[in-house]
Amino acid sequence: AQSVTQLDSHVSVSEGTPVLLRCNYSSSYSPSLFWYVQHPNKGLQLLLKYTSAATLVKGINGFEAEFKKSETSFHLTKPSAHMSDAAEYFCVVSDMETGGYNKLIFGAGTRLAVHP
């Protein structure tokens, strides 16, 4: 069975400094991986997705993630944090169900705080 572990429940950075949100996955085959962001009292917004076309995936708002099969990791990074990046971030792995749809398996989330 697929699973995903987000290694930090809370991350705090200063504005303008790099962001690193860590995610490890468990999969018996080549997975599909996503990062979603949720701002307070909002739904989930897709940041980026890994489709096996390239190991470095660029997403919206300057975020990117690198798929490392040898480490079973899919960490999310951003070179310079902005105040508006404060939100909860979810790492997600996709599992094909017998019903023919992709079942999303969510990590527990990492809450990112950005300080002035």
Add this chain to the structure above:
Amino acid sequence: ETGVTQTPRHLVMGMTNKKSLKCEQHLGHNAMYWYKQSAKKPLELMFVYSLEERVENNSVPSRFSPECPNSSHLFLHLHTLQPEDSALYLCASSQRGAELDTQYFGPGTRLTVL
């Protein structure tokens, strides 16, 4: 309207009330989902509809009743709920058969059961 919309955005109801949550997707997708997001718990998949047929019912209590009248609309009918059902209910849609079946989420309905 674009993307996935949900109404109402906030709902307060008593345990004996009957209410419905509505979701509408404007993406031309053929699959729709209901999720429950409770505090301090991972997102829980509740129901999946694909081509308007229910393909997943993830052990959800019968006080939650989904309805998918067409590929663009999804409802969640609520009756005799419990306080522990208070949560953010998220709707999502995707295109089955696409190269990567990416789910797009609505803003959610914040439900409070008194």
